[in-house]
Amino acid sequence: MSGTHDRQSAPQRDPDDDSPRLECGVFGIFGLEGAAATTALGLHALQHRGQEACGIATFDGQRFHAERHMGYVGDAFAGSDLTERLPGHSAIGHTRYSTAGGSFLRNIQPMFADMEAGGVALAHNGNLTNFLTLREQLVAEGAIFQSTSDSEVILHLMARSRRAKVVDRFIDALSRIEGGYALVALTNKKLIGVRDPLGIRPLVLGDLDGQAVLASETCALDMIGARFVRDVEHGEMVVISHDGVESLRPFPAARARPCIFEYVYFARPDSVVNGRSVYEVRKRMGRRLAQESSPMIDVVVPVPDSGVPAALGYAQETGVPFEMGIIRNHYVGRTFIQPTQGARETGVRMKLSPNRSVLAGKRVMLIDDSIVRGTNSVRVVRMVREAGAAEVHLRSASPPIMWPDFYGIDMPDRDKLIAANKTTEEIAKILEVDSMGYLSVDGLYWAMDSAPRDPLNPQFTDHYFTGDYPTRLLDREIAEGRNELAERQLSFLVDA
Numbered sequence: 001m002s003g004t005h006d007r008q009s010a011p012q013r014d015p016d017d018d019s020p021r022l023e024c025g026v027f028g029i030f031g032l033e034g035a036a037a038t039t040a041l042g043l044h045a046l047q048h049r050g051q052e053a054c055g056i057a058t059f060d061g062q063r064f065h066a067e068r069h070m071g072y073v074g075d076a077f078a079g080s081d082l083t084e085r086l087p088g089h090s091a092i093g094h095t096r097y098s099t100a101g102g103s104f105l106r107n108i109q110p111m112f113a114d115m116e117a118g119g120v121a122l123a124h125n126g127n128l129t130n131f132l133t134l135r136e137q138l139v140a141e142g143a144i145f146q147s148t149s150d151s152e153v154i155l156h157l158m159a160r161s162r163r164a165k166v167v168d169r170f171i172d173a174l175s176r177i178e179g180g181y182a183l184v185a186l187t188n189k190k191l192i193g194v195r196d197p198l199g200i201r202p203l204v205l206g207d208l209d210g211q212a213v214l215a216s217e218t219c220a221l222d223m224i225g226a227r228f229v230r231d232v233e234h235g236e237m238v239v240i241s242h243d244g245v246e247s248l249r250p251f252p253a254a255r256a257r258p259c260i261f262e263y264v265y266f267a268r269p270d271s272v273v274n275g276r277s278v279y280e281v282r283k284r285m286g287r288r289l290a291q292e293s294s295p296m297i298d299v300v301v302p303v304p305d306s307g308v309p310a311a312l313g314y315a316q317e318t319g320v321p322f323e324m325g326i327i328r329n330h331y332v333g334r335t336f337i338q339p340t341q342g343a344r345e346t347g348v349r350m351k352l353s354p355n356r357s358v359l360a361g362k363r364v365m366l367i368d369d370s371i372v373r374g375t376n377s378v379r380v381v382r383m384v385r386e387a388g389a390a391e392v393h394l395r396s397a398s399p400p401i402m403w404p405d406f407y408g409i410d411m412p413d414r415d416k417l418i419a420a421n422k423t424t425e426e427i428a429k430i431l432e433v434d435s436m437g438y439l440s441v442d443g444l445y446w447a448m449d450s451a452p453r454d455p456l457n458p459q460f461t462d463h464y465f466t467g468d469y470p471t472r473l474l475d476r477e478i479a480e481g482r483n484e485l486a487e488r489q490l491s492f493l494v495d496a
Contacts, residue, residue, distance in 0.1 A: 024049055024050045024094060024095060024096050024097060024109075024123075024124065024125040024126075024216075024408065025043065025046030025047075025048075025049035025050055025094065025095040025125060025215075025216040025217070025220070026046075026092070026093070026094055026123045026124070026125045026182060026183070026184045026203070026214070026215070026216050027039055027042035027043055027046060027092065027093040027094075027123075027184070027213075027214065027215045027216070027220055028090075028091065028092040028093070028123075028184040028186065028191050028193065028213070028214040028215075029042070029090065029091055029092075029191070029208065029211060029212070029213045029214075030089075030090045030190075030191035030211060030212050030213075030240045030241075031089055031090060031211045031212070031242065032089060032090075032208065032209070032211045033089050034083045035058055035088050035089055035090050035091035036056055036058050036077075036082050036083050036085070036086035036087075036088065036091050037082050037083050038091070038208070038224050039056050039058075039091040039092070039093040040056065040073060040077040040082060040093070041223050041224050042093065042213075042215055042220040042221075042223060042224055043056070043073045043077070043093045043094070043095050043220075044073045044074060044223065045215075045217070045219045045220040045222070045223035045224075045268070046095050046215070046216055046217060046219070046220050047072060047073055047074075047095055048266075048268055049095055049097075049125070049216060049217075049266065050094075050095040050096040050097040051071075051072060051095070051097065052070065052071075052096050052097045053068070053069065053070045053071065053095075053096040053107075053108040054068075054069055054071070054072070054073045054076050054077070054093070054094060054095045054096065054108075055067060055068035055069065055093065055094050055096075055108050055109050055110050055123075056077065056086055056091055056092070056093040056094075056110070057086075057091065057092055057093075057110040057112060057121035057123075057186060058086045058087060058088030058090065058091040058186075059088045059089075059090050059091075059119075059121075059186055059187075059188055060087045060088035060089070061088070061089070064112060064119050064121060064186075064188075065085070065086045065087060065088060066086070066110065066112060066121065067085065067086060068105070068108040068109070068110075069108070070105065070108070073095060090186055090191055091186070092110050092121055092122075092123050092184045092185070092186045092191070093110070093123065094108075094109040094110055094123035094124075094125075096108060096109060097410065106146055106147045106148075107147045107148060107149040109122070109123045109124060109149070109151055110122055110123040110186070111123075111147070111149070111151050111152055111155060113155040113158075113159060115158060115159050115166075115169070116159075117164065117165065117166045117169060118166060118187055118188050118189075119187065119188060120155065120158065120166060120185055120186070120187055121185065121186040122151060122154060122155060122183065122184075122185045122186075123151075123183070123184050123185075124149075124150070124151040124154070124181060124182075124183050125181065125182045125183075125201050125203075125216055125408060126179060126180045126181030126182060126196065126200065126201040126407055126408040127150060127179050127180060127181070127406055127407050127408040128150040128153065128154075128177050128178060128179040128181065129178050129179040129180075129406050129407070129471060129472065129473050129474055129475055129476070130176075130177065130178045130179070130472075130474040130475055131150035131153055131177075131179075131475060132475040132478075132479075133474050133475055133478060134153045134157070134176065134177070135150075135153055138153065138156050138157075138160075141160075143156050143160075153177070154173050154174075154177060154183070157172065157173035157176055157177070158170055158172070158173045161173065166187050166190070167190070167192065167237075167239055167248075170185065170192060170194070170237070171237070171248075171250040174194065174237075174250055174251070175250070178471055178472060178474060179196065179200075179406070179407055179471060180196050180198070180200030180201050180259065180407030180408055180461070180470075180471070181194075181195075181196045181200075181201055181407075181408070182194070182195050182196070182201040182202060182203040182216060182232075184203075184214050189241060190239055190240060190241045191212065191214065191239075191240040191241075192237065192238070192239050192240070193205070193214040193232055193237070193238045193240070194232075194236070194237045194238075194250075195232045195233065195234055195235065195236055196234070196235070197234060197235040197251040197252070197254045198234055198235075198254055198255075198256060198257040198258075198461065198470050198471070199233065199234025199235070199256040199257065199258045199274070200257065200258060200259050200407050200461050200470065201216075201259065201407070201408060202216055202217060202231070202258065202259075202262060202267070202273050202274065203215070203216060203231070203232040204216075204217065204218055204221065204228060204229075204230070204231050204232065205229045205230055205231070205232055205238060205245070206218075206221040206226040206227060206228055206229055207226060207227045207229050208221075208224060208225065208226035208227070212240040212245055213226045214232070214238070214240075217267055217268060217271040217273065218271045218272045218273075219267075219268045219270050219271045222270065228272070231274055231275070233256075234254070234256040234257075234258070235249060235250075235251040235253070235254060236248070236249060237249070237250050255457065256274075257458060257459065257460055257461045257470045258273070258274050258460060258461060259407065259460070259461045260444065260448065260460040260461060260462045261398075261405075261409065261461075261464060262278070263276065263278055263281045263282065263447075263448065264282075264285075264369055264370055264397070264398045264444075265306055265369050265370055265398075266409075269282060269308075269309055276448065276449070279309050281447055281448060281449075282309035282310050282313070282369070282397065282447075283309045283310065283312055283313035283316075284313060284446070284447035284448075284449070285309075285310045285313065285397040285398070285439055285443070285444065285447040286309065286310035286311055286312060286313025286314035286315075286316075286317070286367060286397055287313040287314065287316065287317040287447075288313075288439060288443040288444075288446050288447050289310065289313075289314055289367070289395050289397055289437070289439045289443065290313070290314045290317035290318045291317065291443075292437070292439065292440060292443055293395065293435075293437040294317075294318050295363075295365075295393055295434075295435055296363060297318075297320055297362075297363045297364065297365040297391075297393060298320070298321075298362040298363045298364070299320065299321050299322075299323050299325065299358060299359075299362045299363070299364055299365070300314050300315040300318070300320050300321065300322045300323070300365045300367060301322075301323055301324070301325030301326060301358065301359070301364055301365065301366055301367070301384075302322075302324070302326070302366075302367050302368075303326060303366055303367065303368040303369075303376075303377075303380055304324075304326055304327070304328040304352070305328060306368075306369040307366075307367045307368045307369050307397065310367050310369060310397035311367035314365070314367055314395070320365070323355070323358040324355060324358070325354065325355050325358040325359045325364060325384065325387075326352050326353070326354060326355065326380065326383070326384070327352070327353045327354075327355055328351060328352055328353075329350060329351055329352075329353065352380065352383065354383050354384060354386070354387035355387075356387045356388060359384055359387040359388060359389045360387060360388030360389070361388060361389075361390055362389055362390060362391075363389075363390055363391040363393070364384055364389045364390075364391065364392050364393065365393045365394075365395065366380065366381070366384065366392065366393065366394045366395070366433075367395050367397060368380075368394070368395075368396055368397065369396070369397050369398060370396055370397070370398040370401060371396045371400075371401065371418065371419070371427075371438075372401055372411065372412065372417060372418070373412060373416055373417065373418055374418040374427065374430060374431055377394060377431045378430070378431055378432065381394065381431055381432050381433055382432065385432070391434045392432075392433050392434055393433060393434050393435045393436075394428075394431060394433045394435070394436050394437075395436075395437045395438070395439075396437070396438045396439060397439055398438070398439055398444060398465070399438050399439055399440060399441045399443075399444055399465040400419030400420075400424075400438050400465065401417055401419055401420075401464050401465065402414070402417060402419050402420040402464070402465060402467065403417070403420070403463050403464055403465070403466070403467045403469075404417070404464075405463070405464060406469070406473055406476060407461070407471075409464075411464070418430070419438070424436055424437065424438070441453055441462070441465055441466065444462075444465070445459070445460075448460070453466075455468075458470075
């Protein structure tokens with residue numbers, strides 16, 4: 001593989017920013033000249049899924065080429081010479097926020113390996129819940145890892161397969177991994193896309209001038225002018241070659257349970273995920289929120305930007321005016337955020353500014369998409385009060401987040417989730433609001449235009465709100481078992 005370049009600096013994150021940290025975005029295209037430039041455009045549309053790092057790998061018919069950079073797509077892959085740096089008619093790309101592994105250059109994707117069956121570049125969105133277990137087994141067998149990312153496990157499993165064909169080696173590897181994931185892989189002859197057995201993480205198939213495209217969301221297809229063909233189905237592997245698109249089913253049949261948090265926060269509002277418009281679902285969340293709890297107010301104000309669609313729905317349902325009472329500055333670099341409280345407060349004001357003409361003397365209803373630790377909410381509420389609001393009410397367009405995630409979303413441990421440890425009344429006091437409320441789980445399912453939640457067979461992956469995890473959490477179970485064993489041993493020594 002040639003042309004590998006690395007860039008060291010990454011955007012900094014405000015340590016008090018309690019928004020759920022985004023997963024990753026994947027993109028792939030087969031059989032199109034200048035594939036790298038098209039992939040860069042697709043990744044630009046998926047930037048919201050990961051702002052820490054990005055990478056592109058291409059194949060030119062003879063060799064693989066790759067670039068991996070810390071930072072944003074627009075900075076990393078700018079320039080008219082991109083297709084010279086990354087020549088080829090097929091490519092895959094990745095935007096990253098680290099969930100498994102850390103913020104290291106060696107963890108940036110796509111990852112690449114030379115195998116007996118040929119080279120393979122791999123990009124991954126999600127998390128493997130048995131990653132550490134598999135890694136320990138592979139290391140014990142002599143495997144040498146170059147990264148701390150769970151994605152590398154898949155390449156090692158492929159390399160150890162005794163099957164002759166790359167696709168069969170891939171299937172062997174998939175049979176051993178667990179969790180939520182969407183994968184795209186590039187070989188010297190094929191582009192491969194896989195979605196986990198429950199369809200937790202999204203993946204779509206598109207068409208650009210007769211050439212197949214894979215992407216995490218439909219907004220990436222729109223960006224490059226491609227036509228949406230269909231969702232890659234849960235548990236499906238699509239194998240794209242010059243012969244067309246082949247569909248394989250490498251997993252036992254299972255009922256789909258797509259991630260409901262894609263609709264709450266992660267997906268772009270202009271995307272269609274699993275056949276549902278994200279924008280329309282978020283508006284319905286706001287409508288139902290108004291039906292469930294609607295105090296006397298003068299104005300509905302979204303917490304920008306992700307709270308906007310739900311606030312629109314809330315305003316339409318109540319007939320109360322919708323106003324942009326908080327203005328977001330989109331041109332503030334993350335490098336302005338500093339690790340002191342005073343600097344953080346300045347950073348908040350640089351990013352969000354109160355619109356005093358809307359807020360002064362008004363009973364304000366703030367609508368946010370979700371509340372994790374509450375640190376963002378405290379600062380926003382204080383800003384609105386300082387702008388002269390007579391009352392400040394707060395509603396979350398999702399249910400209380402009470403459980404951490406293990407499928408590609410970096411949420412805090414349960415002891416840091418405010419709703420897991422406080423009542424709604426206690427939270428209202430902490431956030432200094434006149435009233436506080438959350439959308440119910442049934443309301444969220446209503447917004448999805450779905451039947452009420454079936455506790456015996458849930459339609460979505462919704463453990464953040466219910467604690468009902470859709471798969472085994474092997475690494476977590478082993479870690480908890482080790483902790484329990486260590487505590488027992490310590491207790492024994494103390495007693496002795």
